[in-house]
Every structure is written in C-alpha cells, then in structure tokens.
Amino acid sequence: MRKRYYGWLGGGLLLLLAVAATAVFIHRNQPPDELDTSTSKLSEAGLYQVAIIPAVDPVPINQMHSWTLEILTADGQPVEDAVIEVSGDMPQHRHGMPTRPQVTANLGQGRYLVEGLRFQMGGWWVMEFDISSPGRHDRVAFNLMLQR
C-alpha cells in the first residue's frame, strides 16, 4: 500500500515538474502581454537613466543604421565616461543579430554613438546595454517590436 502511495506521489510530482518546466519554457518564449517598449528607462539597479534614439524611425529591418544612446545618472547628470557593451537577441528565435553593434564615438553630454545595428526580421527584439562608469555598473534592456 505504502509503496503504491509513493509511486503515485512520485508520478504526480514528475507531472507537476513537467507542467512547470513547460510553463517556464512557454513563458520565456512569449512576449509579455504588455511589452514595455519605452525608449527611455531606468537601468536594472536604478543607477542610470538611459534613452535610445534610433537614427531611422521606425527602426527598419535589413538596413544597417546607428543609434544614439543617452546615459544620465538617476538624478539627471550626464554620464560622460561610460564603457558600453551592446548585445541584441530575439527571445523567440534561436538567433541574435546578424551584426555586432558597437559604441564607436563618445558624443559628449552623456551621448554615445552606437553603429552597426541591423535587424534581419520583424518581431520581438531585446537590445541590452551593459554600462560601466567609475563606481557604477548596471544593465538596461529595451524591447523592440519591429514591423514584419
């Protein structure tokens, strides 16, 4: 009797685990219902106020273009000496960007030129910026929903 009980319990637990794993997988691959596509936001730990200004609006597909990134401290002072890593990804696809965008110029007053952006398809993209300045390191991610 007891053995059978454990069997049911084990089976139930496995099933629950499978359901949970599936839910996590589906959740990870679906854009949230209300995707935050704001182009100006506070970084994850709240250290920077960051804005993206694409040179082409709306952001095109299959076209190399640049963005300007504006980085301020949370209280609105320009961050003049940031080191920035750029990466992009499509959460619903098994690929990232066809290019490797980079910050190529410090334009002053907290503005930085990001060159080499190209998106090869419409849909949900996430652009992430890893920002370091003396004493501050933080990340910020922007969602883009590009027209197919």
Add this chain to the structure above:
Amino acid sequence: MSANHQSEGGRAGVGRRPVRLLALAALVIVAAAAIYSFWLPPTWSEQELTTLRGLWLESLPPLPADPSNQYADDPQAAAFGHQLFFDTRFSGNSQVACATCHLPALDFQDGRPLAQGMGQADMRTMPLMGVAYSPWLFWDGRKDSLWAQALGPLENPVEHGGSRVQFVHLLAEHYRLEYEAIFGPLPDISHLPPTGGPIDNLAAQTAWQSMSRADQQMVNQIFANMGKAIAAYERLLLPGPARFDAYLAAVLAGDERPAATIFNPDEVAGLRLFIGRGNCVDCHNGPLLTNNDFHNTGVPARPDLPVPLGRALGVHRLLADEFNCLGRYSDAASTDCGELRFISIGSHQMAYQFKPPSLRNVDERPPYMHAGQIATLAAVIEHYNQAPAAPLGHTEIEPLGLTEQEKAQLLAFLHTLTGPINADARWLAPPP
C-alpha cells in the same frame, strides 16, 4: 360550407404567404449583399498592408553603391564584364564560362542540384537577379562584394579551374583594348609564368610562390579588375514585376475588386500564410523576398557529401580574404566597410547556416536548397511544415501544423512570384 370556405381561404392565405416570405427573404439577401459590398471587410489589416508594401517590388530602393568597386556603375565596365561572363576561354579546359552555370534562359542558374563546371561542385548554383543588393555572396557569405565573388569560381578546380596568372595572359591577348580603356595600361607581364595562383593546384601554387610579391600584387590587381567588370555587368540583372506585384499594386491602391481578379482566394490565403502563420516572411522579407542573412532551417544534408559548416566557416573565409572590402584591392575607405566592421563572428548559432535565396521566380528553379536536396516546392513546404532536426547545429524553425489545404494555398501563392528578368535584352544573350 363556411368552415370549408374558411379553410380554403386559409389555405389560399397560406399559399400566398410563402411567396411573400420568399420575396421578403430575397429582398433582405439582396439588401444585405448590397450593404456588404459597400462595407466589405477589408482583406488586409493596416499592419498587414505595411508588411505587404515591404514585399512589393516597387519598394525596392535604388541599387546600393559599391564603394569597394569604383567601376561598379561604369557602362564600359559592364559591357566588358558581359564579354568575360560568356567567354569560355577563362577556364582550365576552355569550356567553362560564368554563363555555363548561370544560364540567362534559366534565371541565371542551371537547374542542377550541384553546379557542374570542370567537375562537380558541392553547392547549388545561385540565381543572379538582384544579387547586387546582397551584402554577402555565396551560400555561406564568404565574399562581401560581387566582384570578389566573381573571382572565386574562376580559380575553383571544379568550376572554371583556371588560375589568375593564366587569366592575366588571356586578358592581354584577347581584351587589351577593352581592359585598358577602363583600367589604364596593362603592365608588362611577359616575364610571368603561364599559370599561377594561391590555389588548390600544386603546379599553379609553385609557380605563384616563385613570383615576386610585387608581381603577385600586380596580378592580383588585374584579376580584381576583371571581377569588378563582371560585377558591373551583374549589377544590371534585376527582377521584373510578377503577378504578385500587380496584386499588391491593386491592394495598396485600395482596389479590392481589381485585386480579386488578379489573385484567386487560394493565392490570397497562401499570401496570408506567407506573412502570417507560415513565418516565411521572417527570412524572406523585403522586395527581393530575402533578408540576405544566414539561417539554419534543418535542411537534410546530402548523403554523398560531407556536411558543410555554412556561415560558421564562411565568416572566417571572408575575414581572411585578400579581396574583401578592407583589403588592398578594394576601392573603399575602411569606414565604408560597415558590414565587415560590424560583422558577427564566432557564434555557435552559425553552424549550418545558409543564405536564404530570393523567392522571386522560385517556381522556375527546382531543385531547392543549398545542395539541391529537395526536388519540388511542395516538398520544400512539407520540410518547413515538419521542421526536422538539423544535421548540424540547431534548426531555427518549428513545425507549422499546416493542413493539406493550407500547404496547397502556400504553394499556389509561391507560383505568383514569377516575373521577367528586368534587364536590357542584350545582356541576356552572349555578346555579338
């Protein structure tokens, strides 16, 4: 009697009532149809219309400049390139020209699973219409310009099977005037060996290594110029409007009814799948119906050939190529080489990735895929519907769950993408 009369009268009333009812029903139907035709629900939403506009041939921007080739838009260079394209003397056996595999009558491809030059290649010949719009050339993108691409097959032992020193001698012998009119005087080449090049041929390689670096560079420059002339010609080969474009012209002008005479309901449904649930437009987007990027879609490998690495190798060959945009034979300033400056390298996702070809005229070009693995368009659709695991790396596609009817609709739509080649007729035949 009266009861009888009444009942007769009643019967007569019943007899008339269905007529009235029928008449009323007919009126309602006609009125509904009239109202419906005035307030026809649109076939395409605003968002879908934006997507469709992006696929329209009229949305194709002007040819992008090629800063790496200062002769790209020189008509004289195009005419010279046209001659070179059809000249079989530029090969190891005097029998192979570019046009041997890129046949104008077949959309500049050969209809074979694998290209056939002096030997059999391990990839399918790609068509050329609109090729100048692509930042990357070859299935794996191992070249970043049309002129650099043209040089590859010339020295590939299974394609033209020649060598660059041999080609320089041939140019001096047969095309001195044409060459010099465009590129300036040919230097003295009388002291060069008859063949030679850094290629997969021991004799040619030994001869090449015996040459001075200055002579090698001189030969490379002439060889590059040859490619630049061929590229100037190939830039003129563009796709012409298909029935699809006529349909889009009508739809985008808001003419629902003319559009309905151009596309039947199956073709409309196929287009809806193409830009919707079929996910085709993810990679086959823009007016040329390709994003010119690289994708692993799990196409089965050929059992008779090693599994190719695709973009994973192509990207390294491109960076090592002396004829790339940043090389000494390119006319571009380094700032003009944006694609190369910001190229993505060393990603695990690149294994078995290949460039999606343009789908324009796709129904004229079986067999399909990078090595002609799939014989028919219907079988291609079945492949995307099932999305099998990739023979190498990871497939980027997922099963679509299309019904038999939907697959037939998608196929019907793909048949609407065929149009003429948009080029002067003289470019479609060998030079006189």
